Amino acid sequence: MKTKKVTVLNESGLHARPASVLVKTASRFKSEFYIKMYGYKVNGKSILGVMTLAAEAGAEMELIVDGPDEDEALEKLVKLFENKFNPAPP
Amino acid sequence: MKEQQPKILSGKPAAPGIGVGNAFILRDDNKPVHPEKISDQEIEENIRKFENACEFLVQEYEKIKTIPDDYDVVEIIDAQIQALNDPEVMSTIKRKIKEENFSADYAIFSTFNDYIQLLESAGAQWAKDRTIDVVSIRDELIQATKEKKKEFDVKKGEIVFAEDIPPTVMVKLSRIKISGIVMERGGLTSHAVILSQSLGIPCVINAHWDRFQLQDGNDVIIDGSTGQVILRPSWKQKQEYLKRREEQFSRFQKALEWARKPNKTSCGSEFTLRANVEFLEELPRLKTHGARGVGLLRTETILFESNEFDVWDQVEFYSNMVEAVEGHTVTIRLFDAGGDKLLENSETEANPFLGWRGVRMLLDKKEFLKKQLEAIYRVSGKFTGKVRILIPMVSSMEEIHEVKRHCIDVCNSLSRQHVPVDSETPIGIMVEVPSIALMAEHVAKHVDFFSLGTNDLTQYTLAVDRGNEKISHLFDSYHPSIWKLIKMSKDAADKEGIPVAICGEMASKPEAAACLLGLGINDLSMNTGSIPVVKSVLCSNTLDEMKKLADRVLHADELEHIHELLEEWRPA
Known part of the structure; x- marks a missing residue:
């Protein structure tokens, strides 16, 4: 199991579009993925779960990844937060 | 039976265009969902019903995704599919059926409701806005478990009246090529509205009618640009709107081709067309329609x-x-x-x-x-x-x-x-009250730009309440006094070297836009949909011709004469 603390950097928060990108990315990996925020824990592969976090800009959360491809998954997910959920340049 | 009189409903304009057709009232006959328990023998059947419903709905969404060639629409539909594939939601619903013996429809209903509540109570506005979509998935799933699909007998050309319309229904409606949508509810940012805009279906929201005023099959006119809906119009009204619809359509087809061309008159004089905007959702159209920025937010x-x-x-x-x-x-x-x-x-x-x-x-x-x-x-x-x-x-x-x-x-x-x-x-002012136009010379020394709001300028100058139907014929922005005030404001601005823009409805009329350009006002802001037509007229004439037009308009002392002058500039 790997964990990492991240901060939502994009100004409008983790709204519908970034949430969708996050879930899509997470779903490509075999590992389980959870997000912990202010005592809540949601399945990071669940779009409705992630949306209900309604995380705003500056929100801090812990990403928890557990499974065979956890290293790669965590790296990709952290990158998404760092790039403010913009698609990676080709 | 007493013959019913024409009746005008005023709603909020949501998607432009004119529709003429018969009313079709989309009744919402969803029964409320009650917590219904099932026997252990029925569990398997309920799981199957639920899985089939999901599969069916995903397929439906995939199908409609291929229709509109619009990124926004695809994104909306993708979001709905993603929710239907949500592992957490799916397993919760199945658990409620298997372990708590709830019927499929109640399991769906209660599971989604938990999320809906959380989203509604979220601090962020975007999260609240999403609840409409989640509610619509919930209801469509429940509908699909009933295994008898709701078939519409909406016919081509009809105008649909509904309380609210979920996205899937919306796309089905567009396939039938309906002429318009009138909704009681619905925000300007709701999917139904965004879809109707991108699908080109005239749409009016927040219109209210009582059940006695409207029957299936009634003649209806909808004007999605003004928000007016006329029930049982007179023959004359109908002819007038049919003509206007024809004009709009052919004009628009021709005009869209202009959107990509440079903003120059045929003699090479530059101008700028901007959009009047209220919602982020309007922005994708700015580019396709050739707007350079937002002239009025x-x-x-x-x-x-x-x-x-x-x-x-x-x-x-x-x-x-x-x-x-x-x-x-x-x-x-x-x-x-x-x-x-x-x-x-x-x-x-x-x-x-x-x-x-x-x-x-x-x-x-x-x-x-x-x-x-x-x-x-x-x-x-x-x-x-x-x-x-x-x-x-x-x-x-x-x-x-x-x-x-x-x-x-x-x-x-x-x-x-x-x-x-x-x-x-830059800090500028709306020039929309005559007092300010009259003292424009002084004012121009203290502000960075003028933006002329011709609608209010007209109603204040002519003493005509633009909402009052009795005197609506008197409300006319082409009145000689208005041109005079525009000219005064422009001259004053020139003296101080500050820019002038127009953001009133006037700018969206091609003939008026030409005249404004002739007056030297080359920064026009209007609703996005009007830009192509205006641009086509401005691009295909010379500035000299427009100056001549402006000169003649400024010298005219009768409204009728001005209309004659401008009429020649109205695109065929």
């Missing part, structure tokens, strides 16, 4: 919707706007409530249009003004030179000085907190 809605004047909500909204217009400017009109746009809880006034609105209200409610200015200046620091401030409903010099004082205060206070601001952010 209305801010009332965001402020009405959020109930409170949150600085950060505004910062986000304005930033998104500036980012979306890709290097062009956004002119933000300060909160212009009052008149026909009332704040909740405000007292009704005898003459609201002559009352407490625009800058008058802002200077009374300084906390509104200060928060809005703070938001704008914060954005200005991030996008230097890209935002402009527009003060509405100014009628005296004192008001200008006072707002400017607040601008300086806000700027200074932000600078003290080391927040970057663009203290050179």
Whole structure:
């Protein structure tokens, strides 16, 4: 199991579009993925779960990844937060 | 039986265009879902029903995804599919069926409701906005478990009346090529509205009718540009609207081809066309229609919707706007409530249009003004030179000085907190009250630009309430006095070297736009849909011809004569 603390950097928060990108990315990996925020824990592969976090800009959360491809998954997910959920340049 | 008279419903314009057809009332016959327990033997059947419903709905969404060639629509549908594939939701529903012996429809209903509640209570507005979509997935899933699909017998060309329309129904309706949609509910940002805009179906929302006024099959006219819906129109009304629809359609087809061409008259003189905008959702169209930035950003809605004047909500909204217009400017009109746009809880006034609105209200409610200015200046620091401030409903010099004082205060206070601001952010005024147009010469010395609001300028100059149907024939922006006031404002601005733009409906009329260009006003802002047609006319004539037109219009002393002059410029 790997964990990492991240901060939502994009100004409008983790709204519908970034949430969708996050879930899509997470779903490509075999590992389980959870997000912990202010005592809540949601399945990071669940779009409705992630949306209900309604995380705003500056929100801090812990990403928890557990499974065979956890290293790669965590790296990709952290990158998404760092790039403010913009698609990676080709 | 008594013959029913024509009846006009006034709603909110949501998607432009004219539709003429028969009414089809889409009745919502979903029964309420009750917590129903099932026996152990029925579990398997209920699981199967639920899985089939999911599969069916995903397929439906995939199918409709291929129809509109529009990124927004695809994104909306993708989001719905993603929710239908949500592992957490799916397993919760199955668990409720298997372990708690709930029927499939109640398991779906209660599971989604938990999320809906959380989203509704979320602090962020976007999360609240999403609840409509989640509700529609919930209801469509429940509908699909009933295994008898709701078939519409909506026919081509009909105008659909409904309380609200979920996205899947919406796309099915568009396949039938309906002529219009009238909804009781629905926000301008709801999927049904975004879809109808991108699918080109005229749409009016927030229209209310009682059950006795309207029957299936009634003749109906819908004007999605004005928000008017005419039930049982007279023959004459119908002919008039049919003609207008024809004109609009052929004009628009031709005009879209112009959108990509450079903004130059046929003799090479440049002009700028911008969009009047209220919602982020309108922005994708700016590019396809050839708009260069936002000439008028209305801010009332965001402020009405959020109930409170949150600085950060505004910062986000304005930033998104500036980012979306890709290097062009956004002119933000300060909160212009009052008149026909009332704040909740405000007292009704005898003459609201002559009352407490625009800058008058802002200077009374300084906390509104200060928060809005703070938001704008914060954005200005991030996008230097890209935002402009527009003060509405100014009628005296004192008001200008006072707002400017607040601008300086806000700027200074932000600078003290080391927040970057663009203290050179242009501050302009709406010229929409005759008093200001008459003293434009003085005013021009103290502001950075003029933006002419021709609708209000017309109603105030002509003493015609534009909402009053009895005298609506008197409301005419082509009145000689209006041209004179425009010319005065332009001359005054030229003297001080400040720019003038038009953001009233006038700019969206090609013949008036040509005349305005002839007057030397080459910055026109209008609803996005009008840009191509206006552009086609401006591009295919010379500035000289337009100057001649303007000259003749300025010398005309009768309204009818002006109409004759302009008529020749109206595109066929």
